[in-house]
Structures are given as C-alpha cells and as structure tokens.
Amino acid sequence: SQQGEEDPQALSIQEGENATMNCSYKTSINNLQWYRQNSGRGLVHLILIRSNEREKHSGRLRVTLDTSKKSSSLLITASRAADTASYFCATDANNDMRFGAGTRLTVKP
Amino acid sequence: DVKVTQSSRYLVKRTGEKVFLECVQDMDHENMFWYRQDPGLGLRLIYFSYDVKMKEKGDIPEGYSVSREKKERFSLILESASTNQTSMYLCASRLGLGGEWQYFGPGTRLTVT
Numbered sequence: 001s002q003q004g005e006e007d008p009q010a011l012s013i014q015e016g017e018n019a020t021m022n023c024s025y026k027t028s029i030n031n032l033q034w035y036r037q038n039s040g041r042g043l044v045h046l047i048l049i050r051s052n053e054r055e056k057h058s059g060r061l062r063v064t065l066d067t068s069k070k071s072s073s074l075l076i077t078a079s080r081a082a083d084t085a086s087y088f089c090a091t092d093a094n095n096d097m098r099f100g101a102g103t104r105l106t107v108k109p
Numbered sequence: 110d111v112k113v114t115q116s117s118r119y120l121v122k123r124t125g126e127k128v129f130l131e132c133v134q135d136m137d138h139e140n141m142f143w144y145r146q147d148p149g150l151g152l153r154l155i156y157f158s159y160d161v162k163m164k165e166k167g168d169i170p171e172g173y174s175v176s177r178e179k180k181e182r183f184s185l186i187l188e189s190a191s192t193n194q195t196s197m198y199l200c201a202s203r204l205g206l207g208g209e210w211q212y213f214g215p216g217t218r219l220t221v222t
Contacts, residue, residue, distance in 0.1 A: 033210050042113070042199055042213035043152075088151065090211075097211065099144075101151035 004032070004072075004089040004100035012106040019076040021103040023089035024069075032065055032072050033090045037102070043088060047074075081109045112136070113214040115200050121220045128187040130217050132200030138212075139205060141183035143167075143175060146197040146216075158183055190221045 007022045023032070031050045035043040047063045049056045049072065056063045062075040076083055086102040116131035134141065140159055144152040144167075154167030156175040164175050172194060176184045183202075187194055197218050201211040 035210075035213075040197075040216070040218070042215045043201075043211075044213070045210040048210050097154075099152040101149055 004091050004098060006087070006089055006100045006103040008103060009101070010104040010106070012108065013079060015079060015081055015107055015109050017079055017107075019079050019083070019105055019107070021074045021087050021089075021105070023072045023074070023100060025072075025089075025091045025098075026070065027091075027093055029067075029091045029093045031092045032063075033092065033097075034061075034063060034072075034074050035088045035090060035099075037086045037088065039085070046087075076105075079105075079107045081107050083107050113200060113202055113212050115198075115214040115217050117217050118215060119218050119220075121222065122187075122190050123222055124191060126187075126190045126221075128190050128219065128221075130185040130187075130198055130200075130219070132183045132185070132202075132214055133181050134183075134202040134212070135181065136202070136204070136212075137180065138202035139180075140203045141177065142201040142203070142211065143173075143183065143185045144199045144201065145169070145194075146199055152199065155185065187219075190219075192221050195219060195221045 004023045004025045033048045034046045037043045049065045060077045065072045084107050086104050088102045090099045113134045142157040143155045158164045158177045174186045199216050200214040203211045
C-alpha cells in the first residue's frame with residue numbers, strides 16, 4: 001500500500017519558473033527520498049532527507065521535511081524543459097519503503 | 110556507478126504462458142526488489158530479497174514467484190500470465206536496508222494478450 005501521497009498529481013509550468021511538489025505520509029519514518037522518472041524509464045534517486053533533518057539542497061533542488069506535519073516538499077528552481085518527468089517520494093520506515101503515485105511535471109519551453 | 114539491468118525493455122506474451130523477468134546488479138548489493146507500476150497506483154512491491162536464496166512477499170505477490178540463486182541476480186516469474194499482469198515491471202537493488210536509496214533498472218513493459 002502507498003505511504004506517501006504526492007500533490008499535485010500533475011503540474012505544468014513555463015521554463016524558468018519554480019516547481020513545487022508536496023508529499024504527505026501517515027506513519028513515522030527514518031528518512032524520505034525523492035526520485036525522478038523519465039517517461040518509460042526506471043527511477044533515479046534525487047535526494048534523501050533523514051528524519052532529523054529539516055532541509056536539504058542539491059543543485060537546483062531543495063527538499064524540506066516537516067515530521068510534525070508528516071509532509072515534505074520538493075522545489076525545483078529555474079526549471080528547464082529537461083526537468084519534464086514524474087517525481088516520486090518514497091518513505092523509509094524501519095526498512096519498509098513505500099512509494100507514492102507521483103507528480104507528473106511538464107515544463108514548457 | 111551502480112548498474113541494474115533488466116533482460117528486456119518490452120515483452121509480449123500470451124495468456125497462460127510462463128514468463129521470466131531477469132534482473133542483474135553489479136554492485137554486490139544485498140537487497141533486491143521487484144515492483145510493478147501502473148498509472149495512478151504508483152509502485153507496488155511484489156517481492157524482495159535480503160540475501161541469496163531468501164525472499165519475502167511484498168504487497169501483491171499473488172500470481173508471481175521469485176528466484177535468487179546468485180547475489181547479483183533476482184528473477185521474477187509469472188507462473189501463468191494473465192491480462193491483468195500487463196504492466197511496467199521495475200527491479201531495484203539497495204546495499205543495506207536502512208538509510209539507503211534504491212537503484213532501479215530501466216523497466217520491462219510487459220503486455221499479456
């Protein structure tokens with residue numbers, strides 16, 4: 001069963017804009033991970049944030065985690081057409097990893 | 110870099126056939142996973158393995174079995190393929206169980222007619 005739920009299900013923006021995706025979950029976790037999937041391909045990991053961390057950056061990506069609200073967000077700044085993909089959050093709780101259904105991001109040139 | 114490969118990108122099989130999906134990883138990872146991905150449902154875990162010859166059921170094991178005879182190879186078997194098993198199948202591996210991300214293969218899109 002799914003643990004993380006992404007919001008929105010789909011997002012369409014113009015190149016150069018920022019994209020924000022949210023993930024909510026139900027139970028306590030050890031860490032939360034964000035993955036990206038290009039159409040018809042496997043998932044590629046982007047960022048892992050541990051339960052004792054609040055924010056993490058990697059290039060144009062910024063992830064926040066609020067364990068009190070059981071939510072996380074992924075921000076992609078200055079988006080590019082190449083960022084078009086599906087983005088998934090995955091919660092890791094006592095070695096039980098669960099993926100959400102994903103947010104489909106379209107970046108228009 | 111970890112590499113996870115899957116035997117086929119696309120596969121078309123007939124109802125009732127026995128289907129083998131192979132997955133190989135090259136980084137000596139202990140843990141391997143099989144998921145299926147369907148629109149709107151995300152990734153659902155079918156089976157996983159902590160070690161050679163060990164396997165654990167995931168959320169949707171019915172109609173599937175697995176084999177892990179060697180550490181680097183994890184096979185998913187559809188004993189008698191049915192049309193509701195048409196899906197994208199993703200294999201993943203992970204070094205340990207805690208605090209690590211998973212490395213995914215490119216996926217196999219299976220169509221059962």
